[in-house]
Structures are given as C-alpha cells and as structure tokens.
Amino acid sequence: MDAGSDRPKPTPASEAVQGVLDTVRRMVADGGCAWHAAQTHETLAPFLIEETAEFIDAIERDLPAEEVRGELGDVLYQVLFHAVIAERDGEGYDLASIAEALNAKLVARHPHVFGDRGHMTVEELNAEWEQLKEDAAGEQRGSRSPLEGIPAGMPTLARAAKVVERLKRARLVDPSAAERSAEDPLSAAIGPTETAMAEVGIGDAMLALIIRANAAGVDPDRSLRLATTRLAERVGCV
Numbered sequence: 001m002d003a004g005s006d007r008p009k010p011t012p013a014s015e016a017v018q019g020v021l022d023t024v025r026r027m028v029a030d031g032g033c034a035w036h037a038a039q040t041h042e043t044l045a046p047f048l049i050e051e052t053a054e055f056i057d058a059i060e061r062d063l064p065a066e067e068v069r070g071e072l073g074d075v076l077y078q079v080l081f082h083a084v085i086a087e088r089d090g091e092g093y094d095l096a097s098i099a100e101a102l103n104a105k106l107v108a109r110h111p112h113v114f115g116d117r118g119h120m121t122v123e124e125l126n127a128e129w130e131q132l133k134e135d136a137a138g139e140q141r142g143s144r145s146p147l148e149g150i151p152a153g154m155p156t157l158a159r160a161a162k163v164v165e166r167l168k169r170a171r172l173v174d175p176s177a178a179e180r181s182a183e184d185p186l187s188a189a190i191g192p193t194e195t196a197m198a199e200v201g202i203g204d205a206m207l208a209l210i211i212r213a214n215a216a217g218v219d220p221d222r223s224l225r226l227a228t229t230r231l232a233e234r235v236g237c238v
Helices: 013-028 041-060 065-088 095-108 122-136 156-169 199-216 220-234
Strands: none
Touching: 013 065, 041 065, 065 095, 156 220, 199 220
C-alpha cells in the first residue's frame, strides 16, 4: 500500500485561495472593517516585513508544521491584502493578474524545465539567469550590472550578502580566496585545516564586531552600508 495513500487530499488551491480572497475583499470594502478600509500599500509595508520575519523565525526555530503553516498564512494574508487594495484603488491589477504574470515569468525563466534546454547545473543556471532577465527586459546581452535590481531598502546585512553573492557569480570577487591575518576578527573562528567558517563562529565573530563598534561609538549598520558601497565601487559596479 502506498504510504501516502491514507493522507488527506489537499483542498484545490483555487477554491481555498478564492475563499480567503473573498474574506479580505469583504473586510476592505465599504461597510466592512474600518481599519482595513483605511490601509494603503505604504501603511501595510511594515506588517509584511513583520509577518515575513515571524515566518522565518518559525522555520529557524523548527516549530511544528501547524505553526509554520499559520505564519505562512499570515504572509499570504499580506499578499492578498495588497492585491485587494490595488483592486479597490483601480491600480490596474488584481490577484489573478499577479498570478498570471508570475506564472508566465517562472515558465519563461526556466526553459530547462518547461522548454527544450534539458538539465542544467546550478552554475549554468546562475550564468543563464542574468541573461534571461536581460532578454525579458529587452536589454542588450551583458548590459545589466551584476548588482542590478538589488533593493536599496533591504536590511543592510542581507543586502551586503546579496551584493557579495552577485559579485561572486559575476566572478568579480572570490570569497573563498580571501586572505586572513592574525588581526582578522574572523580568523579566530577558523581552525588551521578548516576551509569554511562554522555558522556559530560567524555569528560570534559578527557579534564581536558589533560590540567593538559599540565601544568605538560607531554605527555598525552604517559602517556595513558604506563598506558594501566601497566594494561595489572597487569592482566597477557603481
């Protein structure tokens, strides 16, 4: 007997999503909930950040599946809320058009899955990804900066990590070749035979830098923002 044959059959997504979409529409509509009716994309933005953070926290804490599901539901609620606001304010799109555009983009950017490209390695996919985005935007091949599209408003640490990853893919930096010295605050977390720093070691080293910044009266967030900009400038991406 198939081990999964006794599992409950999932509710068709279209039916379930339509139900919660109708609920959100009713709350936003005239005569619904005054608080919902007063919201805009701008006023809701902090809630999207908060709900996303709570979902990530649930994953990292390895909470039970029901709790993770609930947190992911809160993220979905924010997406639906923004879609209904766009619908209400006549912005020219709704949940259906969002989903249709997303589906078309996913198919177009995965020719190795939906086309005839065949299997591709992660390295090949990374190289092709930027080309596919250039094609979608009608841009000339090679015209897109490696850092194109990275939001300036991303949390500083997340943005720095994204910049380094993009520059690595473009072969403009090689993190694995970074030399370390006795003065390097990260070196203490790496043994002589290790090739990568353990997650705990990285966290401890970063916290040590924040403590050092505090003692020096330096804003660590600003310091990292400036350092990220300097890195981009050095490789000619600014």
